Amino acid sequence: MAGGQVTAPEAGPRRALVLHDRPLVVGLVTLTLNHGVFVVRAASSLAEAETILADWRPHIAVIDMDHDDSSALLGRLGASNSLTRSPTPVLGLTRRGDLRTKLKAFDLGVDDILTVPFSPEELLARSIVLPRRSTGRDRPLIATIRLG
Numbered sequence: 001m002a003g004g005q006v007t008a009p010e011a012g013p014r015r016a017l018v019l020h021d022r023p024l025v026v027g028l029v030t031l032t033l034n035h036g037v038f039v040v041r042a043a044s045s046l047a048e049a050e051t052i053l054a055d056w057r058p059h060i061a062v063i064d065m066d067h068d069d070s071s072a073l074l075g076r077l078g079a080s081n082s083l084t085r086s087p088t089p090v091l092g093l094t095r096r097g098d099l100r101t102k103l104k105a106f107d108l109g110v111d112d113i114l115t116v117p118f119s120p121e122e123l124l125a126r127s128i129v130l131p132r133r134s135t136g137r138d139r140p141l142i143a144t145i146r147l148g
Contacts, residue, residue: 016127017058018042019049019073020093025116029062029093032120033127046072058088059131062123065092065105065113074109089130093118 016038020026030040041056043049046069053076061077063070070092077088092110094101105113111130114123 014038015058016040017049017052017061019067020064021067029123032123045069049073050076060127061088061090063090063092065094071108091126091130
């Protein structure tokens with residue numbers, strides 16, 4: 001991390017960082033994103049996320065906005081409510097679907113928000129579109145087959 005913020009990710013397969021403390025949601029997000037499109041690393045706390053970010057740069061972060069560490073991780077990723085772009089676009093997840101919660105998430109710097117429960121197809125579509133919109137370039141899909 002340069003200056004306490006994450007730098008832009010290098011080329012290669014798409015990478016996603018997930019911050020969520022509910023294993024069932026992490027499993028669903030991981031399965032959805034990892035299905036031939038993203039390499040996913042998950043954290044349940046800010047400390048785990050910082051360990052991942054020390055040597056790995058995600059193309060997108062999926063953050064539980066109801067998590068205690070969500071605001072701190074947004075700061076580490078460089079998200080802000082200014083016009084400067086974060087090198088890592090953020091998709092926020094929330095169990096509360098009210099407008100106030102969503103507006104607060106946008107004010108904290110998320111680029112998009114999705115209410116839990118969500119459609120896996122919508123999660124995947126938003127995860128593909130966010131980095132494309134933030135960088136202005138599309139990343140190729142890299143098929144992955146995992147055995148075992």
